[in-house]
Amino acid sequence: MGYFLFRRTLGFVLTLFAVSVVVFAVMNVLPGDPALTILGLDATEDALAALREQLGLNDPLLTRYVHWVWNALHGDFGISHSFGIPVAGLIGERLPMTISLAVSGMIFTVILALVMGIGAAANHRKPGDWGMMFISQLGIAIPAFWLSMLLVLLFAVKLRWLPPGGFAGWDDPVAAMRSLILPTVALALVQSSVLARVTRSSALEVMRQDFVRTARATGFSRRRILWRHVLPNALVPIVTIVGMQFAALVTGTIVIENVFYLPGLGRLIFQSISNRDLPTVQALVMLFAAIVVTANFIVDLLYVVIDPRLKARA
């Protein structure tokens, strides 16, 4: 276990290092001048030169990179080029929004997928199975962007049940939850459809095994067999997918936050890339990378919990 943790931590650090190099290089290779983006078409040459100097864009690339890494290691992610305030603060004020959305998306995905997947497996080769597989096929096929617009048109414009966008903030939990419903559904429907299919096939495979037959022969109820015996044994592939899906949900917020005008990290990264705001993009990509790596790490730990046989191997 100690060796496992050490290997994992090393992987984590190396991944982040690689990501930082790639982001830094890509943002610098990408054509675009932050000073010109800020000052616009009427800017004079000397104003542009002054701003470039102010932003430290005239230093050599390597110096800037080393500087950035050194400061980041000390917890200082620099000042945003375009906002002119510390990047850490910018991210801090947006993080609750994106976390709220990603977590509610994850909960929705898992609940819907398990219910649909197990339900379909239990009704294998019956109309319930076909119906659920059809719905999940639809869920996979519909682009999140388009689904968002349909949901808004129906529930916000036509029925007026829910707000069309914006986030009310957690000061008012009811309003906050209301404003999260549509974005959550739009964000998570694709993921839950994928997961439902994985759950179904994984459950079907387990159901064919001897111990399930034994359980059935013992006279346990169908429900008990499904949720107590089939599901736990079908979890390994499900958890693997969930780990990958959490990363997809976090990055999926970029589109969803734009459509529902939510003040989260997705909109911030979008805006920062357009503005060539290197310090902000750099910090955000690192954060997203860290979230993905952490999610995978947690999945690895969960394997051991789910399948005790792995403990010996780890």
Add this chain to the structure above:
Amino acid sequence: MSYLSLSAARVAASLAMGALLGAAPALAETSIIIGLQQEPTSLDPTADATASIDGMLETNVYESLTTVDESGEVLPALAKSWEISEDGLTYTFKLEEGVTYHDGTTFDSADVVYAFTRAMAEGSTNPSKGIFKPIASVTAVDPSTVEIKLTEKDAFFLFNLAQGDAAIVAEESADANNTTPIGTGPFKFDSWTRGDKLVLVKNPDWRDAADVSLDKVTFRFIADAAAASAAMMAEEVDAFPGFPAPELMPQFEADPRFKTEIGSTEGEVILAMNNSKPPFNDLKVRQAVSYAINRDEIIDGAMYGMAVPIGSFYPPHGPAYEDLTGTYPHDTAKAKELFTEAGVEGTTMTLRVPPFPYAMRSAEIIQAELSAAGIDAKVENVEWGFWLEEVYKKKNYDMTIIAHTSPNDMGNFAKGPDYFYGYDNPEFTALWDSIRTESDPEKRNALLKQGQEELAQQAVHGFLFQLPRLSVIKANIDGFWTSSPVLYQPLAGVTVN
């Protein structure tokens, strides 16, 4: 006796209560929510060119010496009057007295000197530093008088002073305007939730505060056009000046809850051609392109008919406008002939398009029109940062589509071959010099007409249409500008019925 007086007091108290309750509806806060597509990253118009900074804050939070009305006419603001010397080089401004900034500091001539000195300084990053170039000196004569001396006459000086770039910021607060804007205007900055909204509240100490009917204004940032439309439809937003989707306008027009307006802007949309390199250094090729484009088709397809065609580089609502759309009328056969004569028929050219709907939609139609005239135009949709770097800065393009939204910007063609047009015409530069130094409006308009004719004749670019300003506003709200001669939208005159 004591009993009586007690009950009298009770009656008086209940009367007072009644008066309070009766007055309550009148005390209700008048507030509106305005939708805005573009969110700025800074709130300082003297340091960042983002149009929505001016759009939200100039004349509302910040004030300049002058201001302009919807027709573009210059009016007094922080300067209540001014005198211009005979030679046109000395401007003496009389300032409003008793004005205070929102943080309580007083406004006087020293602030004007500070604001201008800061914008003109060597290390200044003012996005429109050029408008301060003619200034030789700014002097405070007394606390309410400022004298500005120019090195040369500047016909647009008073107009330029009305822009957010020339906002009179105070030394005490200028550095923090980036996040907490402090000005002298009718509204005070309240809060900014980045990525979400910006809130202004009425400034009761403003000199004409009695005429301001809004108590609170919230700007909501909604970048996506479909989301903007949904927010309006669900009445989450009360007004969307600068509505991003022309195709959705009819839907709002038909709805009695809303009114729609189609106004003009200062944005000339052009099919820019790189005049500095072949084949566009050849007049024949540029003429051919001008013949090849069909403005009506472009306006119908790209703007759903909601724009006015232009034949040169001057807005149709301006006093010197001349209709030159007939200089090179749409004629595909003629275009083909000229392309053949110039020996470029059948060649491939690139059309690099920035990520704006008007540009991307126009590009597809222009591509088809050029193809009918025998030219294969390759459309490359590029991102804004890329466009600025490659097209604007490095002139690495054949053709592009862009709206020039600054007022009085015919001077772009006098910027010489280094500007991204690659247009080098010393005669036009001389003409522009006489335009910007001519103080007699009539003579200036005659010169401006001459300029328009020259640019149209030379077919410097394909002149397409004037960018419209579309607004969707709730039916009970009045006072929004239909057209916008500048970037800002004054809210002091907006009322809710």
